[in-house]
Amino acid sequence: MPDPPLLALHGVCKRFGAVQVLTDVDLEVRSGQVVALLGDNGAGKSTLVKVIAGVAPADAGLVEWEGQEVQLKRPHDARSLGIATVYQDLALCGNLDIVANLFLGREAGKFGLLDEVEMERRSRELLALVWPGHPEPRTPVVSLSSGQRQMVAIARSLLGRPRVLLLDEPTASLGVSQAAKVLELVDELRERGLGVLLISHNMGDVKALADRAAVLRLGRNNGFFDVNTTPQEQIISSITGATDNAVPHRTTHRGARW
Amino acid sequence: MVNDARRTRQDAAEPGRAPRARAWAATAGRRLRGGELGAFPVVLLLAATWTVFEILNRNFLSPRNLSDLSVDIVGTGLIAVGVVFVLLIGEIDLSVGSVSGLAAAVFAVLNVQNGVPEWLALVAAVLVGTAVGALQGFSFARTGVPAFVVTLAGLLAWNGVMLYVLGTSGTIDLDADGLVAKLTSYSFTAPGAAYGAAAAGVGLLLLASWRARLRRRAAGMPYRSYQEITARTGVFAVIAFAAAYVLNRFHGLPLALLLFLVVVAALDVVLQRTRYGRQIHALGGDVEAARRAGVKVVWVRTSVLAVSGTMSAIGGLFLASRITSVSQSSGTGVLLLNAIAAAVIGGTSLFGGRGRTWSAALGILVIQSIASGMALTSTPVAVQLVITGGVLFAAAVIDAVARRSQQAHGRA
Numbered sequence: 215m216p217d218p219p220l221l222a223l224h225g226v227c228k229r230f231g232a233v234q235v236l237t238d239v240d241l242e243v244r245s246g247q248v249v250a251l252l253g254d255n256g257a258g259k260s261t262l263v264k265v266i267a268g269v270a271p272a273d274a275g276l277v278e279w280e281g282q283e284v285q286l287k288r289p290h291d292a293r294s295l296g297i298a299t300v301y302q303d304l305a306l307c308g309n310l311d312i313v314a315n316l317f318l319g320r321e322a323g324k325f326g327l328l329d330e331v332e333m334e335r336r337s338r339e340l341l342a343l344v345w346p347g348h349p350e351p352r353t354p355v356v357s358l359s360s361g362q363r364q365m366v367a368i369a370r371s372l373l374g375r376p377r378v379l380l381l382d383e384p385t386a387s388l389g390v391s392q393a394a395k396v397l398e399l400v401d402e403l404r405e406r407g408l409g410v411l412l413i414s415h416n417m418g419d420v421k422a423l424a425d426r427a428a429v430l431r432l433g434r435n436n437g438f439f440d441v442n443t444t445p446q447e448q449i450i451s452s453i454t455g456a457t458d459n460a461v462p463h464r465t466t467h468r469g470a471r472w
Numbered sequence: 473m474v475n476d477a478r479r480t481r482q483d484a485a486e487p488g489r490a491p492r493a494r495a496w497a498a499t500a501g502r503r504l505r506g507g508e509l510g511a512f513p514v515v516l517l518l519a520a521t522w523t524v525f526e527i528l529n530r531n532f533l534s535p536r537n538l539s540d541l542s543v544d545i546v547g548t549g550l551i552a553v554g555v556v557f558v559l560l561i562g563e564i565d566l567s568v569g570s571v572s573g574l575a576a577a578v579f580a581v582l583n584v585q586n587g588v589p590e591w592l593a594l595v596a597a598v599l600v601g602t603a604v605g606a607l608q609g610f611s612f613a614r615t616g617v618p619a620f621v622v623t624l625a626g627l628l629a630w631n632g633v634m635l636y637v638l639g640t641s642g643t644i645d646l647d648a649d650g651l652v653a654k655l656t657s658y659s660f661t662a663p664g665a666a667y668g669a670a671a672a673g674v675g676l677l678l679l680a681s682w683r684a685r686l687r688r689r690a691a692g693m694p695y696r697s698y699q700e701i702t703a704r705t706g707v708f709a710v711i712a713f714a715a716a717y718v719l720n721r722f723h724g725l726p727l728a729l730l731l732f733l734v735v736v737a738a739l740d741v742v743l744q745r746t747r748y749g750r751q752i753h754a755l756g757g758d759v760e761a762a763r764r765a766g767v768k769v770v771w772v773r774t775s776v777l778a779v780s781g782t783m784s785a786i787g788g789l790f791l792a793s794r795i796t797s798v799s800q801s802s803g804t805g806v807l808l809l810n811a812i813a814a815a816v817i818g819g820t821s822l823f824g825g826r827g828r829t830w831s832a833a834l835g836i837l838v839i840q841s842i843a844s845g846m847a848l849t850s851t852p853v854a855v856q857l858v859i860t861g862g863v864l865f866a867a868a869v870i871d872a873v874a875r876r877s878q879q880a881h882g883r884a
Binding site: 299304305309318319320327328330331332338357 | 763
């Protein structure tokens with residue numbers, strides 16, 4: 215019997231007011247695997263990320279972590295499992311410096327007092343590892359360029375040694391060389407055994423990096439593909455809805471349900 | 473480690489060329505250019521105000537006037553410190569004046585009219601402020617109605633409640649020898665008290681700088697050079713001991729000033745060095761980012777307005793203490809505007825996320841200096857209002873420009 219996936223979602227539903235954003239969504243992320251989450255604008259990709267991150271808990275459905283059912287009701291739940299998120303809008307506080315942003319919500323220290331020295335030391339360590347040529351860690355984020363902010367957001371996600379990384383459009387605001395660096399980093403994280411859920415509009419990135427692709431259309435699953443063997447046209451038509459019937463395109467993989 | 477030691481020795485031998493000293497200087501330069509002005513404008517403003525009034529009237533910088541000034545700032549200053557909390561999360565509290573009046577009225581009615589022991593009445597009055605603030609905070613956090621509107625309603629409602637509490641009595645005189653009266657009338661006359669307080673402040677600053685230096689050095693991170701620590705502590709020591717000297721030439725160290733400084737310092741630690749303070753700053757930076765990082769937004773917003781209500785109540789008691797009476801006009805008039813102006817003049821951003829309690833203390837010092845100078849030179853109130861308004865406007869402009877410069881810096 216194969217290992218259960220790190221993270222598995224079954225029948226997840228999410229509604230915002232009158233709008234049903236996600237209906238019966240299934241998803242699996244395995245260790246050492248990059249799963250691309252694809253879909254047109256408004257397909258529910260970012261919402262699914264927020265569901266997994268515990269920011270916008272699902273209304274219905276089952277979430278399993280290594281085969282065990284878990285509750286993702288608060289950002290803290292996801293973080294303590296080892297799920298880290300880089301949001302599309304980065305979710306950084308411009309008035310705080312890089313160190314404070316890296317540690318926001320999990321500050322080091324005792325009795326509610328901050329241990330700034332410890333936080334700065336660990337920040338320097340982390341930045342040296344993942345971001346060559348990073349700015350001074352005490353620089354306020356408001357004075358960074360958008361590419362630098364993106365790197366801060368990515369560095370923050372890596373701080374707690376996560377096991378699953380959710381990346382919402384990580385290269386959208388980056389220049390060519392910076393984007394390449396981020397993709398290299400993602401590749402390296404996969405080698406280290408992280409599960410990565412990558413949202414991207416860039417089919418080039420997806421082709422280059424992802425092992426599998428899950429397509430969302432209008433808030434529902436619209437096909438799971440093996441990126442290496444499926445023609446790109448087929449994935450794209452699944453995204454745009456040219457082929458609404460996704461079932462024939464399903465590939466079997468390790469006997470899992472997809 | 474070896475390398476470190478060598479560089480430290482270089483530090484001592486050639487301060488001008490030491491790499492770390494240069495790094496710190498570069499950081500300071502970058503901060504100024506990036507729009508992080510800190511307390512710089514308000515200190516400049518204070519120096520200008522004092523110079524002008526001293527030229528106009530030789531009594532302005534007299535020990536007596538400065539002593540009075542140091543007590544006059546306390547009531548409104550405490551309220552302004554609470555306002556800093558609210559401004560930090562990007563909101564505003566317009567009810568601080570009314571809440572301060574209400575708390576003073578509660579104290580007076582309980583103690584003077586109903587014979588409740590003074591300490592109990594005092595605690596009750598402060599708790600009324602906390603409760604009122606928490607109620608406003610919760611309404612704002614839960615309903616999403618801007619704090620501006622909630623506290624505007626509070627401004628009217630709490631003033632109404634105060635008038636109801638005072639009833640027909642109109643003005644209530646406080647016990648002139650009581651605890652609350654002593655808050656602003658008592659001074660530590662022994663010269664050692666003022667000097668001791670100054671020495672304690674200098675010692676604490678030195679200790680904190682020293683400890684930070686040791687820890688940062690042990691962690692292999694840039695740290696302050698001896699020269700910088702000496703310079704910082706030295707400047708602070710000169711100011712502290714000069715203030716102590718001046719106070720001792722009149723009645724010594726006023727109790728009110730000591731309490732004010734302790735509260736300002738303690739709340740500065742809360743804002744700068746605790747997780748709670750970090751959450752407040754985060755909320756002022758980006759509410760959604762804070763929420764996703766796990767900050768309990770409703771709780772922080774509620775508690776921040778509760779802090780502001782509490783500080784208003786305490787400030788209101790000091791204001792009542794100064795005139796040893798509570799009347800229907802308590803907490804009305806320019807008090808609210810002065811408290812908010814003090815915070816803003818001191819450099820607290822109206823856009824949220826930037827501000828220190830110290831800056832509010834400096835801000836109220838500027839405002840009270842203008843008031844005091846105007847009184848000494850018998851300038852009409854009309855002119856005083858126009859000038860305070862002008863200073864507030866200038867501070868708001870500096871705030872907006874600094875913010876824009878920060879963002880422009882980011883785009884470069």
